[in-house]
Amino acid sequence: MKNLYILLAVVLFITACDNDLDQSPPKQLEASALTDLTGVLNAAYHYQTGTATPLAIMGDFRADNMLMDEEPYPAFDRFNSDLAGGDLVEQFFRPFYSNLYKSILSANNVINNSTQANDIAQAKFLRALSYFKLIMVFGDVPVNLDEAPSAEDLTIFARQPAEGIYNTIIIPDFQDAIASLDNSGLSSGRATKVAAQGFLGKVYMHRRNFSGAATQLAAAISGASSAGISLESNFANVTNDSSSEIIFATQISSSIPSAYTAGTDFAGWFEGGDTKSLFPLDSDLTAAFDASSAAGGGTDLRKDLSINPALSVGNKYNETLEQDFIELRLSDVILLYAEALNETGSPATTVLPLLDDIRDRAGLNSLTGTITSQSAIREAIQDERRLELAFEGHRWFDLVRTGTVDAEMGQTINSNYHVFPIPNSEVLASNGVITQNPGYIN
Template sequence: MMKTVYRFLGALLIISACSEDLDQVPPNIASANSLTDFAGVLNAAYFYQHGSATPMAVMGDFRADNSLMAEEPYPEFDRFGSGLVLMEDQFFGPFYTALYKSILSANNVIDNSMDAAEIGEAKFLRALSYFKLVRVFGDVTVNLTAEPSVSDLSILVRQPVADVYNNVIIPDLQDAIGALGTSIVDGRASRYAAQGLLGKVYMQMGNFSSAETELAAVVNGATAAGITLQGNFADIFGEANDLNSEIIFATQISSSITDEYGFTEFPGWFSGGDTKSLTPLDADLIAAFDAVEAADGGNTDLRRALTIDETNNIGVKWGGLDQDWIELRLADVLLLYAEAMNENGSTPENALDVLDPIRTRAGLNPLDHTTLNTQALVRQAIYDERRVELAFEGHRWFDLVRTGTVDAEMGEAINSNYHVFPIPVSEVLASDGVITQNDGY
């Protein structure tokens, strides 16, 4: 298991770098010419995803209408102004640092390893890192080498989102698809992880045709690869269920390892374990479950009690601190696939049939194709299903931005400047302004 590997990373940190010094070669890295085994460097690239998990969870759900902050200044997550810069140390800084460390480690493997599978995994992790970065910050600095120039600060200039997608993320995932096998070994990246992430990337870009192709490949090949929906929703989450059959890729977490994020971890944020949000459940999520059940004739959605505790106003989907952070699971892929099919003009019946296994597991009936008989109605039904299925998994805010439904769902007109988050001020200052701040912050 990767978690066992992590326990030795204190001795294996071949790669280490401050995000403020992305143009430097880490002082404790062995010369690339002297290395022949890059397994430890690849493990570091996996490990550094740790530090991005909790910030991504908080940004995805607390920025949206699933979760609420209470203690100042943390309600800035709900105010859509410049105040989020006050949370740099707790969220945006660790997130930024962790992902650029993962990228630097991945670059070293890509540049120097002779193992095609190692390079494929590294390209997957680099693509995953940049995908997280562009969804959170928009334009970002791009570094695709293990040894960037120490004198050329121009490499820190933020690159347009479209260029990051087209020149980095998509090519990396295409290469990973070609290099990796379909089997998931010890939770490492597989071909279907790369293909599922590529489908997700295309959905983010609004390229529904390409998205459907990639997502269909995952859906159609899943069973043969041992990827199946869990029979019970409860069996997806918690440390005892890590790496279950529904998980296509997860960042494996070990609480015994210190990473860039040194505060309350994501299970604590959702369960009210931090004083900044003792009762984090947003009433709007309760209403979303109410609406799903009402539309199904009053049947109980089995996901409800496994996701929210309405008495204590907390989330209960996650348990202890050693459970993995799920990056991609089969239900997510199925929901995206149905959405892509609908956007590409599929019949309501064909698109909605994809959701039947998810709804059956939740104790609900298949959606009525005769009632939901237009593209717009099917679209909203998929959005509604996606919200309750994936609540507290860090998707909600990014889905709202992706689908252009921020204002409608949040109930206010929100300046698009605040669809992204602030670049850490420390990065702007350390680069002498070469790295610029997002508008509005």
């Protein structure tokens, strides 16, 4: 069953202030005076539901998988200041930004005040995950490690370099989570050791620390196996809430309103369920599936299970009202591990067999013996990630971290547009202490 969050903490920590970083509760109760922080931890999980749709849209509609139809939404495919327009900010960037800082605020409360080691470890996992998402989307961001930051000193909201946030918050928090968590929360949407290992490996991949990534990803694969996580035999089941390969998912239930209230959910966008994009499928993704069959030997079964070219929509998701957002699954980790090994110089005979179970499920032959160079293997892994993880919010962020944006998008794109615009409401509320990303200043 989906994990049901306690709403008391949600009500306590949502504020009416326009500045999303100014989240101190209004005098009902000092945060440090709370003795039962279970609800606060649940709130930290709940706010992650507000990030699912924005992250999925940014990951696939900014890239070459999906397209928008109705203005101003096609700004996702124009690499200029248009993306900072009000409608787009309010529907995607502001909910993403504000809910992550609310999750961080709740996590800080648990970390700073709880005496329960497991709760603290879960909170550190969520804080690390939140900052990781923020950096992927916005680059440098403000840092808050307090449960009740002062609204009087706006200088604390100045954006901090991503490198420092990785080194002082994200990596240490994931490491602490790994040291303290077990895998008992896998079926309940809770943080686990294997999830922390997998995300830390992904963090290292984004920082191009391939040896560190290989270590963590190998541990995640081993831990997943021990915990009963395995590849689905049928690709049609990989995004089901009960999929056997889910390592961590943000659970969404109709019993409790999602923290995302800005419109169509992520599954609906891919299915053409929003008037802003009734025919969202990018023909480039269709061509990529066809090329996979032609080059790989076999017929890529993922095509018909992921897209409907005749209707120009995606059909990967079977649920809409309560579709969980899969943040990390086993295929993702395996492909990242293969990539890490390839980047550290492992031979093709070591790297390519890692892809075999994924490709076999897709109806494709093994690549072992067909390619041997590091560059060819690199390209094959990225192609595999695109098709395997389509509509799961990864594509754009993979292009950015691998430095292949221009090559894959077929145009020269200013690096300013590798990240997204900070919500202008944050810039204004901070009196300019929070600065806008270059290229989005009108």
